[in-house]
Amino acid sequence: MPGDGRLKTRRRSAMRRVLTGIAGLLAIAMPVDLAAQPQAPTLPTQVVIDIEGSPSLGPSDAPVTIVEFGDFQCPFCAQGARALRELQATQPGRIRWVFKHFPIGRTHPDAPLAHEAAIAAQEQGKFWEMHERLFQTRRLAYDDLLAHAREIGLDMDAFKTSLDTRRYRPRVRRDQIEGSRVEVFATPTYFVNGMRIMGARSAAEFRGLIDALTRVPDGQRGIAGGDAGPARAPR
Secondary structure (H helix, E strand, C coil), X not given: CHHHHHHHHHHHHHHHHHHHHHHXXXXXXXXXXXXXCCCCCCCCCCCCCCCCCCCEECCCCCCEEEEEEECXXXXXXXXXXXXXXXXXHHCCCCEEEEEEECCCCCCCCCHHHHHHHHHHHHHCCCHHHHHHHHHHHCCCCHHHHHHHHHHXXXXXXXXXXXXXXXXXHHHHHHHHHHHHHCCCCCCCEEEECCXXXXXXXXXXXXXXXXXXXXXXXXXHHHHHCCCCCCCCCCC
16 A cells, blocks of 8 residues: 555665664774873863871872772772772872772662771871782681781781771761762772863873873873862861
8 A cells, every 4th residue: 555655665665764773872982092192181070089097098189089989899899999009009109099989789789888998007107008908808807807918917806896886887878978979880980180080090000091091291280180180188
């Protein structure tokens, strides 16, 4: 029937328009390889993060500050931690790595207490030793936390009391609130001189991003570099 032919033609035309729209959206969403771009990057608005009291590795005046919101039970955070340690070993002095606690208890039930254990270790000057053991072993049960504390030489009475009384739960919660404020929804989420990066990255990917940021012209250094990057504690 002639009417059936016209109907089929209209349906095919409508389907082509839908497919064209989807293709356009995919093109817009296509990720950009920052390392492959010869020009200086166009940087988004800075995200300023409160890092008061947060543990950090690297000089405070490093040209690049990486603030990580992480979860000790997240396998992708463990992957990212290995990349950042490699990056710091190969590029000494260029990077300051700041850690913020963001356990997602609904999917990682052992994570909240592990983060409290890390803060208890920080109070004894050994946050990064505990950080490394938690990610390397992936053992986060209460007895495992005590074993990690003994292994890195903590005062066990003080450490155990901190866990039993949940002394550092408010500190963890403070970081979670800060993460929510800057729209952290998953781990790991990084802020590299204020630019949001979601998901684990390899050391090579981080290097490409850092090289792009540090190639920004001198007139824009206040955005891309600065003394401690955009992640700065309030005065």
